[in-house]
Amino acid sequence: xxxxxxxxxxRPHSSLGYLSPMQYEQRWYEAQRKxxx
Numbered sequence: 283x284x285x286x287x288x289x290x291x292x293r294p295h296s297s298l299g300y301l302s303p304m305q306y307e308q309r310w311y312e313a314q315r316k317x318x319x
Contacts, residue, residue: 291303291304292304
């Protein structure tokens with residue numbers, strides 16, 4: 283998800299469930315770790 287580094291980090295997006303791109307990425311990685319456990 284390299285595109286997030288230069289994308290707007292703070293603005294919530296409707297396509298991401300009204301999360302900022304950074305919040306979405308953090309939740310995605312969290313979910314992946316839980317699946318692997």
